[in-house]
Every structure is written in C-alpha cells, then in structure tokens.
Amino acid sequence: MPYRKELFVFDDGKPIPAVVRNYHEGDFDELIAIQAECFPPPFPSDLWWNKEQLQNHVTLFPDGALCLEINGELAGSLTGLCVNFDPAHPVHTWDEITDSGYIRNHDPEGNTLYIVDISIRPKYRKFGLGQLMMQSMYHVVIEKKLDRLLGGGRMPGYHRLAAELSADEYLGKVVSGNLKDPVISFLLKCGRTPVTIVENYLDDEESCGYSVLMEWKNPFK
Template sequence: MISKSIFENQFIIRNAILDDVIQMEYLQSRCYPTLHESEILNRNHFANHIKIFPAGQLVIEEDGKIIASASTFRCHFPEHDSTFLEETDNLWLSNVHIPDGNWMYGIDMGVLPEYRGLGLSKEMYKARLEVCRNLGLIGQIIAGMTIGYGKVKDKMTIEEYCYGLEMNKYTDPTITPQRKSGFRWIKPLYNYINDPESGFASILMYLPVDEDYSLKKQLQNKK
C-alpha cells in the first residue's frame, strides 16, 4: 500500500479509503465538465473500486482535502478494441477486474483545476508504477483523452489530430504530459468515450515497469 509525503511534505499521496469517496465524486465533477454524465464516476463507483482492488486506487490530499485521485483495475492486455463503458464494466469494474491480471489499467486520473501544472499527475503515475512493481505487474495501460481536439475541431478531423499527436506535431493537455511521463504510444481509440471536446477519442498507451520491455515484441510472440 502507498502512503508518503511529496513536494516537501505539502501533499500526501496514499491509497483511497471509503471515507474519501464523497470528495472523489466532487473532484470528478470538477475535472470532466464536458464528459457525458453516463461516464462520470460517482461515490458508489469509487467505493466499489476500493472494495475490489484497494491497492490500485490513489488520492492526493492537502490538509485533509482530496485534490487528486486515480482509479485502476487489473487485467490482461486488451486484445480487442472497446468503448470506455465496455472496458470499465459501466464504471463498476466488477466484471473486468482480474485478480491475477498482469497489467494495471488506469481508467481515471483527475486533478482539481486549481492544482494543475504542479506535476501531481506525474507523481500518481510514479506511485502506480510502484504498485505495479510491488505486485509483479508488467506495467500500466491507459486510454488518454484527446481533450485538446476541441480547440481545433473546425480545422481537422480527429484522425488528423491523432496522427499529428503521434508525430509530435501538436501538443495536447492530456496526451502530451502522459507521454512526457513515459507512456508509449499504441494506437488511437475512435468512438471510445462520449466527450465531444476530445472528438470522442482516446489514445491507448502503456508504461512498463521494465524500461527495456517491448509490447510489440510480446504481441509478436503471441502470434
């Protein structure tokens, strides 16, 4: 389990507990104003995540106030494309969490707007990697929202935007920091999430515990 001070003891990063879920619900509503309500996590979802995979749920607090949170589940590497709701068992995780899965799938990470730009997301990715290492997992998988597309949606298609991101032609408020945190590009997921500002898309990426690990090599070996 995780519990440690960061940024010269200003914040504490730790595993979420049931007493946190109301604050986590509030944080979720602040972080995703353009996401469809059917894909917004609430306190009951968070409580279920804590119940089924306590080691994978994280929060950052400042003087008892939850300012960031992250939700995950264990799985094997996804072999087929799916939507966000399909991937997350309609946000509950009960039927997709595999206790002996060898990957950690991060379904959510939110930081209150007034605390963004401090590097808190990067600290949570590092903490999740520590959990992966402790559990003997290969690493993390995420589907990052292409939230920056909303500002250019009248100039290009979402496919063109994703290609530009892959080629580092554009920067995106979500995808670019994730790649700077070490996440490696796999592919775009179109019609993945119900958010018009992201063009309804996300980018599937992974971050291995072992820097020498190659997902491409693993997938080739399975054929």
C-alpha cells in the first residue's frame, strides 16, 4: 500500500511543510547524492547505494522504501526489508541479513521489518527527521501486522573507550545515561530497545566491528 504522510518540520521554530513517501526510480540520483553527502571520502564511494540496489528496493519491497521531502528536495531516506527473525538465534552480519543491501532475500511472509539503512542530509539533521522517518516505518510494521522492527545500531563512540570498557559495558553506560553515543542514543529516543550486541556486524573501525541489535515491538501484537 503506498505510503504518504504530510507533516511539518521546524527550523528554528518556523514550521516547514514536508512529506514522507515511498521513493521511486525518479529519486535514484538524488538518493545516491544523499549517500555521498552522508558518507564522504575517505568512505569508499562503491559502498554508496547503486541503482541496482535501489531498483530492488522499489521492486521487491516498495513499502520499505521511504524518503522525506522538504520543499521539493529529498532530505533523507529509510530502507527496510522483511525477514523471519528468531530471537533465540539473533546473531548475524549486515551483509547476511540485507543481502549486502540488495534485499533479494526479502521474505514477504517474514515476521520482522529489518532496517537496511537510514541517511539524512547533513544540512537537515537539526530538524529531527530521523525520528519522524522511524515513526513512519513503525506505521508499516503495524499495517503489515509484523512482530517488530529490528536493525543493527553502530556504536561510533565506542572506539574512544574500547581500551577501558567492553562493548557490553559501553552499551550499559549509554542506556543508563552515563554516556551518550550518536547512534545508540538516537535509537533509544526513537523508542528502540537493545536486544543483543553482535560482533563483526560491519567493517566499522569507530564501532570496533560491534553493533547493537535494537528493536521496536509492535504494541498491537
């Protein structure tokens, strides 16, 4: 079912009309440009979205391909796929669970909406768009009667304290409010809760390869 939500975002208290909607083929160039802005060099450009991946997103699971538009410009995107997640066996890598972003493993009968990627243009990050887009994906979870939304959260602040704290200890301090992590704290504000820590989830020096699986359970299930 096509998704479209009109709303206002605020820039220094001034309301600005915006819309969350499904992205489509006409958005591909701008979506790739957003990736370039979010992940500039030395991040390798071959890891930005490519058009084959984006075509798969809008073909295999268009309901999980969302973007937010402000004044005719795309400000960010959020992409997901459906998987059959077993909480008793939670460990996986990003490549395994997302098919390296190509989502050819999308399971229409899956029980979980899994977040592949969220990207917000740097100039719009003060607008709180990440939370708005995550809320929109919660709507998809409810509409499809899925058990949960799930995804791996990077811990980009961990490398500074890795010599002093284990990954579990670092997460505990973020959850208790004694530390703030740019990604994990954001996901907590979005209503996500930790499930487990996964080692070697991504080749991510800042997180020392760790990620926190974090879920939002469907309150109507």
